[in-house]
Amino acid sequence: MIEEKRKDLSVRAERAILLGTLPSKGSANGDSLEELGRLAETAGAKVVENVLQKRDKIDPTYYIGRGKAEELAALCRDRDIDVVICDDDLTPAQVRNLEHLLNAKVVDRSELILYIFATRASTSQAQTQVELAQLEYTLPRLKRMWVHLDRIEGGIGTRGPGEKQLEVDRRLVSKKIFELRKRLKGIEDRRHHQVAARSNCLKVSLVGYTNAGKSTLMNSLTQAGVIVEDKLFSTLDTKTRTLHLENARRVLLSDTVGFIKKLPHHLISSFHATLEEVKQADLLLHVVDVSSPAALEQIKAVDEVLKELHCERKPTLLVLNKIDALTEEATLTLFKSMYPEAVAISSLTGEGLSELKKRTQEFFDRRCVELRLTCGIEDGRLTAYLYQKGYILSKRLHGHKISFHLLMEERYIPKISQLARDVEMSYAQDCHSE
Ligand SMILES: Nc1nc2c(ncn2[C@@H]2O[C@H](COP(=O)(O)OP(=O)(O)OP(=O)(O)O)[C@@H](O)[C@H]2O)c(=O)[nH]1
Ligand SMILES: [Mg+2]
Incomplete structure (x- = not known):
């Protein structure tokens, strides 16, 4: 039953008007609905017109002013509009009032993004995450969805479902949310351990x-x-591959879901399992499309999401x-003067890629010391510590001894001698000069 109602939020092949507001002062930015248009098209809608109103305060009843809303109603009628897509998030009351006036479905930005995620999620992990985010978003809006159902059944003007049915439905959704959260917690825990296990x-x-x-x-x-x-x-899931750098260094490189401004909060919190690689990364490569006129705004939006993931302090290289x-x-x-540390590249032509690899390697070389270390095979605590804090480049067993070639941050080195008595250790540079 829930699934049936959710389908009603589809915008596929529907004729759409995009709706947004602009601050009354400042220049009118013709591109301000461009991203929403791309989102709508990604979701399969056919954008017929953009409507922007200049106002500083959002109207609590209709989001836009009453007069403008009435104009919009006429436009919807004339242009045979199925759905109005709003660039901001709306309260359940605003959606209800607008739908009543416009006689068209009203979808807000979060709902649209959730819909795109739902149609694109292909792994069971992504599907679970999106389903949870959608239901959490839906729960406070259930009443409104009944209105949709009424309309589908030709029921405008007929009596709506009783409060009792609504209660049953709310309970069903809450139960489903509880189950999904539990399932997701299991996935998150497993992911956390899987990623952490790659600590070498x-x-x-x-x-x-x-x-x-x-x-x-x-x-x-x-x-x-x-x-x-x-x-x-x-991309909605995460892929990890080995990237080979110079001197036997290798790093694990992960590609994951992209961010967007005003990303629905429910999505971020549901996508923790997918974003585990980001959370456990030693270094983030923040990729920016400098050819986009909105590049600076996009950098800011990405920083916001990183903050929400508690990753704002992670070492980051702007690309x-x-x-x-x-x-x-x-x-x-201009970008280089604003971000002197950034690396300029073209992923398409390959320009700048060797510089990017070099800078990645330098980051680790600055942070880590290269060590060669030999201990007894019975020194389990030390071996565990090396795997946990260090990055093992190679290891070799000989008799009752085990030798490691590894990278380690300097601050972790003093503890080594406390964990085992019989350790031979030298800095790799010393080894090279032997
Ligand atoms: N001209 C040019 N186009 C590029 C370059 N890098 C990527 N593109 C294009 O940009 C578009 C998006 O590329 P993706 O690699 O899918 O972008 P993404 O960041 O992974 O996007 P999501 O997975 O949707 O978050 C594609 O059409 C690419 O061909 C580049 O260096 N130059
Ligand atoms: Mg991608």
Whole structure:
């Protein structure tokens, strides 16, 4: 029954009007609904018109002013509109009032993003995550969905379902949410341990706005064969591949779901399992599409999501992607002056990729010391510590001894001698000069 109602939120093949507001002061930005348009098209809707109203305060009843809402109602009638898609999130009351006035379905930004995620989720983990986010979003809006059902059954004006039915339905949804949360907790715990178990490798995660070119970069660096599309949210799960650097160094590179401004909070909290690689990464590569006019705004949006994931303090290297698509050289100069540490690349042509690898390697070389260490095979506590805190490049057994070649942050080194008595240790540089 729940599934049946949720289908009603589909916007596939429907004629849509995009609706948004602008601050009354400041220049009118013709592009302000462009992203919403791309989202709507990704979801399969056919955008017929954009409607923008200048106002500083959102109207609590209709989101836009009453007069404008009435104009919009006439437009919906004239242009045979099925759905009005709003660039901001709406309260359940605003949706109800607008739908009543417009006689068209009203979908807000979060709902649209959730719908896209739901249609694109292919792994069972992603499906569970999206289903949970959708139900959490839906629960306070259940009453409204009954109105939808009424309409489908030709029921406008007929008596709506009783409060009792609504109560039953709420209980069903709450129960389902509880079950999904439990299932997801299990998935999250497993993911956490799986990722943590890979601690003998340095972990690098690609993050960035959707469509910034993360998957293209992943493919160029590792031949991973990740799907690349000029669509929003092409990637919804996480792929990890080994990236080989110089001197036997290798890192695990992960590509994951893209971010977007005003990403629904329920989605972020549901996607913790998918974002586990980001949370446990040693280094983040923040990929930006510098050819987009909204690049600066997108950097800010990504930083916001990273904050929500408690990753804002992670070492991050900004990667200025798509430099081949820049029409003006001044844009790159501006970005370089704003972010002097950033690396400029084109994932498509390969320009700048060797510099990016070099900078990644330098990051680890700065942070870690290269060690050679030999201990007894019975020194379990020390071996466990090396795996936990270090990055093992190679190991060799000889008799009752075990030798490691590893990288380790300097701060973890003093404890080594406390964990085992008979340890031989030297810095790798010393070994080379032997
Ligand atoms: N011109 C140009 N296009 C690029 C470059 N890198 C990626 N693209 C294009 O940008 C679009 C999006 O690329 P993806 O790699 O799928 O982007 P993504 O960041 O993984 O996107 P999501 O998975 O949706 O978050 C595709 O059409 C790519 O061909 C680049 O360096 N230059
Ligand atoms: Mg991708």
